[in-house]
Amino acid sequence: MKAPLPDVDRVKNRVSELGGRDFGCSVQVDEYYAHPSRDFATTDEALRLRTENDLTVITYKGPKIDQETKTREEFEVSVANHATMASILDRLGFKPVIKISKRRQVYGLKGITVCFDSVKGLGDFIELEVDSDDVEAGKRAIFALMQEIGISGNERHSYLELLMEKAGSGTKK
Numbered sequence: 001m002k003a004p005l006p007d008v009d010r011v012k013n014r015v016s017e018l019g020g021r022d023f024g025c026s027v028q029v030d031e032y033y034a035h036p037s038r039d040f041a042t043t044d045e046a047l048r049l050r051t052e053n054d055l056t057v058i059t060y061k062g063p064k065i066d067q068e069t070k071t072r073e074e075f076e077v078s079v080a081n082h083a084t085m086a087s088i089l090d091r092l093g094f095k096p097v098i099k100i101s102k103r104r105q106v107y108g109l110k111g112i113t114v115c116f117d118s119v120k121g122l123g124d125f126i127e128l129e130v131d132s133d134d135v136e137a138g139k140r141a142i143f144a145l146m147q148e149i150g151i152s153g154n155e156r157h158s159y160l161e162l163l164m165e166k167a168g169s170g171t172k173k
Contacts (some may be wrong), residue, residue: 001069001140003153005124008116012105014149028052030100031086032160036093046160047094049085056082062158069142071135102161103110112145119159121166126151 031049035105044063062073068089079085085106115127130138
């Protein structure tokens with residue numbers, strides 16, 4: 001689940017009061033790619049190359065699987081060299097679409113990963129995520145924690161979609 005966050009400090013304080021463990025802050029730079037022969041906007045998929053500190057990960061995101069959350073199948077693998085991976089994608093016909101930069105502070109609370117994101121060009125958000133095969137139980141846990149920390153709202157669009165909409169392209173890749 002993701003929601004805009006107008007009062008970051010209040011929510012961070014509440015997470016801490018409830019025993020949230022601060023795992024630190026990092027800067028993430030995400031580069032999204034367009035497929036050479038299918039429209040990810042239509043299929044609701046994404047291919048992302050993320051750099052965080054000295055780590056680079058490539059992620060495939062499948063279509064959202066329900067109408068309430070951003071739940072989707074994801075596959076990730078670390079790559080040794082960002083520039084080489086970008087070159088491989090280029091040679092295969094994938095083209096960069098957009099680059100997204102954000103500062104992310106991560107907490108753990110009640111088995112849920114709570115991320116405070118400050119996204120360049122969009123503002124502040126909170127993301128709550130559970131890694132579970134039981135989607136319904138994960139959703140219940142997240143909804144309960146959202147209520148406990150005083151969060152409402154649900155932004156199902158990705159940062160990619162939000163930035164592209166803001167830029168006026170109207171295209172969601």
